[in-house]
Amino acid sequence: MKRNGSREKEKETKKQRLLEQLGDRWLPYLTSHNTDFHELWRTKYSKFMLKEASEVSEELHQEVQQAFVNLLEHGCFFQDLVRIKGKDVLTPVSRILIGNPGYTYKYLNTRLFAVPWLTEGHEIQYINEEISAACEALNKLNSYFRDEAIVALQKYNNSQAKKLESLPVSDAEQDFPGFMKEEHISEDNRSSCSHGNQCANLESRTSYNVTLINYMDPQQMLYLKQEPYFGMGKMAVSWHHDENLVERSTVAVYNYSCKDPLVPRMKEEDLKGRDPAIWHIGLKIAWDIKTPGLSVPLYPGDCYFMLDDLNMTHQHCVLSGLQSRFSSTHRVAECSTGTLDYIFSQCQVALQNSEHKSDSGTITLKSLEGTVVKQVEKIHNEVEFEWLRQFWFQGNRYRKCSNWWHQPMMKLEDFWKEMEVMMPVPPCQGLTSGPETRVPSILE
Numbered sequence: 487m488k489r490n491g492s493r494e495k496e497k498e499t500k501k502q503r504l505l506e507q508l509g510d511r512w513l514p515y516l517t518s519h520n521t522d523f524h525e526l527w528r529t530k531y532s533k534f535m536l537k538e539a540s541e542v543s544e545e546l547h548q549e550v551q552q553a554f555v556n557l558l559e560h561g562c563f564f565q566d567l568v569r570i571k572g573k574d575v576l577t578p579v580s581r582i583l584i585g586n587p588g589y590t591y592k593y594l595n596t597r598l599f600a601v602p603w604l605t606e607g608h609e610i611q612y613i614n615e616e617i618s619a620a621c622e623a624l625n626k627l628n629s630y631f632r633d634e635a636i637v638a639l640q641k642y643n644n645s646q647a648k649k650l651e652s653l654p655v656s657d658a659e660q661d662f663p664g665f666m667k668e669e670h671i672s673e674d675n676r677s678s679c680s681h682g683n684q685c686a687n688l689e690s691r692t693s694y695n696v697t698l699i700n701y702m703d704p705q706q707m708l709y710l711k712q713e714p715y716f717g718m719g720k721m722a723v724s725w726h727h728d729e730n731l732v733e734r735s736t737v738a739v740y741n742y743s744c745k746d747p748l749v750p751r752m753k754e755e756d757l758k759g760r761d762p763a764i765w766h767i768g769l770k771i772a773w774d775i776k777t778p779g780l781s782v783p784l785y786p787g788d789c790y791f792m793l794d795d796l797n798m799t800h801q802h803c804v805l806s807g808l809q810s811r812f813s814s815t816h817r818v819a820e821c822s823t824g825t826l827d828y829i830f831s832q833c834q835v836a837l838q839n840s841e842h843k844s845d846s847g848t849i850t851l852k853s854l855e856g857t858v859v860k861q862v863e864k865i866h867n868e869v870e871f872e873w874l875r876q877f878w879f880q881g882n883r884y885r886k887c888s889n890w891w892h893q894p895m896m897k898l899e900d901f902w903k904e905m906e907v908m909m910p911v912p913p914c915q916g917l918t919s920g921p922e923t924r925v926p927s928i929l930e
């Protein structure tokens with residue numbers, strides 16, 4: 487398997503070569519006022535599904551939009567310092583993660599800790615009523631998206647099946663090689679879910695466990711990168727695939743750009759490309775320069791779904807408009823090593839090897855066998871680098887909403903200290919002289 491670093495380098499070289507080839511020309515793309523826009527969308531971007539604001543209940547719109555405003559007013563959004571191509575950069579977009587208690591989501595080397603939404607079996611106290619209501623509203627949106635994503639996938643599959651039926655077998659195999667045949671569930675079977683496995687499969691790829699909420703006010707951002715391939719204009723989020731998701735899981739997004747800005751709008755016929763006053767989502771097929779890109783305008787309350795493997799085969803970017811904008815991006819985060827339950831169970835494994843010497847009061851390793859020592863060392867590092875440092879580095883941001891994370895983090899810190907003293911580390915290998923100074927206390 488290739489190391490991340492060399493894969494990154496390879497991608498960068500490929501990208502630079504492509505940009506050189508392009509010179510000062512742009513690749514073509516289509517947007518809503520182009521004649522073939524819908525045809526391109528239907529044929530090359532069919533797993534991108536838009537649900538216009540008018541199809542969502544007014545009550546849900548109001549609750550979600552109020553939630554965004556509450557979170558903003560309470561200073562809950564933060565720009566992240568992320569690592570891109572070996573450089574530390576501050577994201578133009580500010581973010582907050584909300585989700586299942588104890589869940590985290592890692593993107594661009596930054597682990598975000600979910601502000602928990604209310605979940606049975608967990609006691610959660612929020613800093614105030616508004617934050618509590620905001621988390622509740624986003625959880626409601628999450629449930630709505632889970633149901634809608636299942637419907638959207640079934641609709642998509644049924645439409646593909648219809649197309650398939652109308653084609654001769656040889657054409658069908660050629661045109662739909664990746665068709666999700668096993669998931670084709672007819673409308674009648676939907677509620678009974680007699681196809682047990684298929685339903686489980688669909689559910690596991692739509693059971694959102696977190697939402698990453700984005701906010702950006704373009705008027706406050708003096709510099710935004712220009713989209714480099716198609717000339718689509720200013721980007722709030724550059725081209726990417728979403729990372730750390732369950733394979734083929736759907737991403738569901740709620741878009742809310744605040745009321746129309748007081749700026750003169752160009753007439754559609756005068757526009758060369760996409761309207762720079764309006765927020766758009768940009769889509770392209772990864773490493774394909776033949777198929778035109780797509781730029782889809784997003785109006786307040788519009789929702790979109792990236793179904794099935796769209797996030798793997800295509801890349802997306804967010805093209806800035808003029809007004810400030812929120813988006814709530816619901817994901818099935820791949821959490822096998824990203825939950826508190828997981829890291830506590832790792833600690834348990836490591837600490838099984840510790841022995842408290844009652845006479846001297848010291849803690850030592852029960853076994854000095856190489857594999858055992860290595861395993862403890864690995865867990866020790868995981869706790870330190872993946873959890874404590876990540877959490878501590880982000881300062882007190884989580885306290886803005888709830889103090890939920892602080893007790894488990896203190897517990898993790900205690901486990902870390904215990905592992906630190908049980909490890910036979912030669913003095914020169916420690917970062918500083920002792921455990922007390924190595925990881926600054928989270929409570930400071």
Ligand SMILES: O=C(O)CCC(=O)C(=O)O
Pocket residue numbers: 698700723728739741767802803804813815
């Ligand atoms: O804001 C959006 O519509 C999508 C944002 C996005 O792509 C991301 O956060 O990964």
Ligand SMILES: [Fe+2]
Pocket residue numbers: 726727728802
């Ligand atoms: Fe994304």
